[in-house]
Amino acid sequence: MNDNVNVVVERTEQLLGELDQLLEQREQIRVDTPKQQSESVIVNDVASTANTASTENTKSRSKNRVANQAALKLLMETYPKTFSRTGVRPLKIGIQEDLLADEKIAKNKIKRALASYVRTLSYYRSLQAGAARIDLAGEAAGEVSEQEAEHAKGKLKEINRQRRERDQQQRKEQAEKEKSDRLTNKLEQLVNLKGR
Template identity: 90%
Template sequence: MASTENTANTENTKSRSKNRVANQAALKLLMETYPKAFSRTEVRPLKIGIQEDLLADEKIAKNKIKRALASYVRTLSYYRSLQAGNARIDLAGEASGEVSAQEAEHAKGKLKEISRQRREREQEQRKVQAEKEKSDRLSNKLEQLVNLKGR
């Protein structure tokens, strides 16, 4: 049963990695095609309905647009850009609406949730590492005892 779980976890990890690569490639294409709207260094809130504008422009395939947008709007930088009153931008980088107080609060909640999840993951990793170190110490002591007895 454990090996079945390990196989499933390995497959899941490979799938996530493959999706991540595809998402990043789609995002790169979006940034190259619309540099005034999409940037890694100058992340700004996007116009509501920008997906429809991208689809209507027909420069990028629908599945790539969805992947890229999903990746872009879920970054910490994007959530941080969602401050009440900040201008939203269209594909040309021009102002097209602004971030509402409710949207800013939602983004703030998302940032808190991401931070909480990170802390939990880090705590779990520290716990696993501590258990591994404890197990290694015990194995070393047992090995030393076996070696003493064998003399």
């Protein structure tokens, strides 16, 4: 058993020596070729810019989400018989025109709020064939057709499929990160063995 440990230690030291040589060669190449070094800096700058753009895009989406939620809250406060987070019911066809004609809320806020409201899972679930649609007073104003109900079912399936794919991708990325972390940890252990 002791011989096996010695063989592993010798092989590890040999590999570490080879790694040191490769690092020295790479450093020498960097010193000899400043053009490559400047290209590396450019690549790093581009990557940094891409990360910044991604962060700004995320911030922009977050701001839009906040604005949409604020507009939706205003709509729910102004028309509590029609808009609700809990008792979601199908809206009258053409309700946007009714809201614009009522002039209680700005046009851009109406569009934001309606877009947010009708794209929720609760709203899609409320679109059952024959269900009553409601107007601004909360009164019945038409019914949901079979075709509209089928469309809503399709949207629900699509949303669920996208969620599954996103969850699957996140699990895959997490597994890759854990694998990378394990490899890094093992390399650090090897480096520490050499230092002894």
